[in-house]
Amino acid sequence: MADNPESGSSADTACDVAHGAAKADTVERTLVAVFASPVAGYLLAYGRDLGYTPVLVDPDPQRASAAGAVTTVPELDGSADVVVTDHHRAELGPMLRDALREPARWIGVLGNPRHAGPHVAALTELGVAAADIARVHRPVGLNIGSRTPPEIAIATLAGLIADRNGRPGGFEF
Known part of the structure; x- marks a missing residue:
């Protein structure tokens, strides 16, 4: 289907949304930032712009x-994404354990991928099953040198x- 300059629409729905020729599909989703931190503040503010309902814990x-x-x-519910924004807090294990009890779509912990994730030991000490621990993503986000x-x-x-849309992120399409 070719672009239709008179109607302002094209075969590319994403392009139509970007140019204001179509409305974006709205999907209920929640972004939970665990631990009040500078990253959590930006995460929830930007997340609101992306259509998330922000929750700080x-x-x-x-x-x-x-x-x-x-x-x-x-x-x-299954529309929630949970990001733990401080892996140094003593409450890391209990907060992750509680998040893992929920059917969240995605759970992750910020931290340098060159260091072992402290969440594994914290969750293991709390008796969390290995399969549940494996649900926790680390590192988090795209590698942009942030x-x-x-x-x-x-x-x-x-x-x-990228994860929600089944894409790898980066510049490969």
């Missing part, structure tokens, strides 16, 4: 209150979009 009542977060992982909280958030969201 921090088990520390003082941090939760200061950041407007809830203290426990909420009830989730260093700052906004860059890390963008890389993470790009990885979630």
Whole structure:
């Protein structure tokens, strides 16, 4: 089908959406950032722009209150993506265990891929089954050399979009 300059539509639905000639399909989805951190702030702000309903979770009542977060992982469904934004927190294991009890679509932990993920030992100590531990993604996001909280958030969201759309990310189509 050729482009139709009079109607402003083409055979490429994505192109039509990008040019405002068609509405994007809206899909209910939730983005849960675990632990109030600079990355979590950018992740949820940018995620809102991408159509996610943002949820911040921090088990520390003082941090939760200061950041407007809830203290426990909420009830989730298969449309939820969960990103743990701090792998140094003592509550890492319990928070991941609780997230793994939910049927979230995707669960991941930020961290340098050159270092062993501390979540494995934390979850193993809590008696979480190996199959459940394997559901946790690490590293998270696309490899763009991100260093700052906004860059890390963008890389993470790009990885979630690629995964949701069944794409590898990067420049290979």
